[in-house]
Amino acid sequence: MSDGGPAVRRLADWDREHLLSLADEFGSPLYVTDLQRVRENCSRLHSAFPDAHVSYAVKAHTGRAVLEAVRETGIDAECAAAGEVERALDAGFPGDRIRYTAVNPPAADLDHVISRWEENPEMTVTVGAADTIDRLRERGFDGRLCLRANPGVGAGHHEKVTTGGHAKFGIPIDRVPDIADDVRDEFDLVGVHAHAGSGISGDDLSAHRELVRRMGDLAREVGDLEFVDVGGGFGVPYRDDEPPLDLDAVADATREALGETDARLAIEPGRYVVADAGVLLSRVNTVKETPETTVVGIDAGMTTLLRPAMYDAYHAISNLSRPDAEAVPTIVSGPVCETSDVFADGRSLARSERGDVLAIGNAGAYGYEMASTYNSRPRPAEVVLDGSDTRVARRRETLDDVTLLERTASETIPN
Numbered sequence: 264m265s266d267g268g269p270a271v272r273r274l275a276d277w278d279r280e281h282l283l284s285l286a287d288e289f290g291s292p293l294y295v296t297d298l299q300r301v302r303e304n305c306s307r308l309h310s311a312f313p314d315a316h317v318s319y320a321v322k323a324h325t326g327r328a329v330l331e332a333v334r335e336t337g338i339d340a341e342c343a344a345a346g347e348v349e350r351a352l353d354a355g356f357p358g359d360r361i362r363y364t365a366v367n368p369p370a371a372d373l374d375h376v377i378s379r380w381e382e383n384p385e386m387t388v389t390v391g392a393a394d395t396i397d398r399l400r401e402r403g404f405d406g407r408l409c410l411r412a413n414p415g416v417g418a419g420h421h422e423k424v425t426t427g428g429h430a431k432f433g434i435p436i437d438r439v440p441d442i443a444d445d446v447r448d449e450f451d452l453v454g455v456h457a458h459a460g461s462g463i464s465g466d467d468l469s470a471h472r473e474l475v476r477r478m479g480d481l482a483r484e485v486g487d488l489e490f491v492d493v494g495g496g497f498g499v500p501y502r503d504d505e506p507p508l509d510l511d512a513v514a515d516a517t518r519e520a521l522g523e524t525d526a527r528l529a530i531e532p533g534r535y536v537v538a539d540a541g542v543l544l545s546r547v548n549t550v551k552e553t554p555e556t557t558v559v560g561i562d563a564g565m566t567t568l569l570r571p572a573m574y575d576a577y578h579a580i581s582n583l584s585r586p587d588a589e590a591v592p593t594i595v596s597g598p599v600c601e602t603s604d605v606f607a608d609g610r611s612l613a614r615s616e617r618g619d620v621l622a623i624g625n626a627g628a629y630g631y632e633m634a635s636t637y638n639s640r641p642r643p644a645e646v647v648l649d650g651s652d653t654r655v656a657r658r659r660e661t662l663d664d665v666t667l668l669e670r671t672a673s674e675t676i677p678n
């Protein structure tokens with residue numbers, strides 16, 4: 264395996280000329296994903312948590328090249344939906360390296376996952392409600408089961424990604440031991456699980472510690488478990504002046520808070536694996552001077568990268584075409600008629616001109632995955648870099664693709 268590389272990869276660390284040439288060759292908006300950086304991130308996780316079972320939360324970036332790169336480093340797949348299980352299998356993860364975490368799973372997801380489990384009986388299913396156990400039972404599932412607890416504490420960079428204490432997620436922790444007793448005869452009870460939300464940072468370690476402490480207590484009370492999974496949520500610095508997460512400190516705090524257990528520690532980061540392995544390239548369409556500011560309109564919008572609109576997320580932005588231009592206060596906006604379709608407001612950015620290429624940093628996690636076709640806007644293309652090799656991983660959607668489901672509606676089979 265490659266070494267872990269630097270603790271963080273900033274936007275300025277990308278090769279500017281190379282990114283410009285990619286925008287020229289493949290058009291914009293364009294996601295660029297560097298597999299070597301994915302490997303480095305995996306490697307640092309392995310180094311910090313040498314004894315832990317590490318899974319990658321696939322939903323952060325489901326691209327096949329990424330999944331294959333992650334698999335080759337020895338990290339397993341944590342899947343949030345039937346489609347992700349399918350992608351993990353396609354990318355070569357064997358059943359014993361796949362976990363499916365069912366949050367209020369639709370019937371079609373359960374049907375699909377159980378049919379895959381029949382072929383891959385070593386797959387693990389995590390449930391967050393006693394009710395879901397009944398639904399698994401109805402489908403003949405009697406395999407590896409993990410119980411998701413609601414530990415009553417959460418942590419996150421935004422209330423919309425703080426899951427640990429929200430009633431939606433998991434079985435109230437004090438009810439888990441009884442449920443564990445109930446299901447032991449019928450299923451292969453292998454673990455307990457919790458996920459506090461996204462964005463564990465240096466400041467947030469107390470919440471993480473508390474969650475892990477409660478999970479350690481739970482694992483000891485339930486007893487006879489293969490693993491205790493304390494979730495993902497490892498933060499990455501989106502701002503240039505934010506320090507990178509001290510992974511060793513998180514690992515130490517985790518081990519200390521967990522205490523002695525026979526169950527093996529498991530973690531399942533998503534964002535940490537892919538965030539700084541991706542940038543989004545976009546071209547300037549329109550430059551508008553107003554008395555207060557300059558509005559730079561680009562060809563990426565909330566349909567390309569939703570995080571700023573949805574979570575008020577900060578992403579570094581730079582004008583690759585004008586590295587030396589004077590910086591001016593700028594609004595960077597997308598082409599959608601929504602006030603939230605803004606990537607940055609009041610940002611100091613090189614004075615931009617039509618046709619310039621802007622790069623938006625840390626776009627590897629929850630970037631392409633949350634792209635939509637709102638405004639009938641085709642989704643962007645993605646290229647992956649692997650050493651000197653560059654290839655299109657997902658082609659650009661066309662207007663034809665966008666209207667395909669309507670044009671072929673009569674072929675639809677009812678669910």
Ligand SMILES: *Cc1c(COP(=O)(O)O)cnc(C)c1O
Pocket residue numbers: 320322323341343364458460461462494495496497531532533534535
């Ligand atoms: C989303 C999710 C993760 C990963 O969260 P990150 O913030 O991307 O690390 C892990 N586990 C579960 C259950 C999740 O839903």
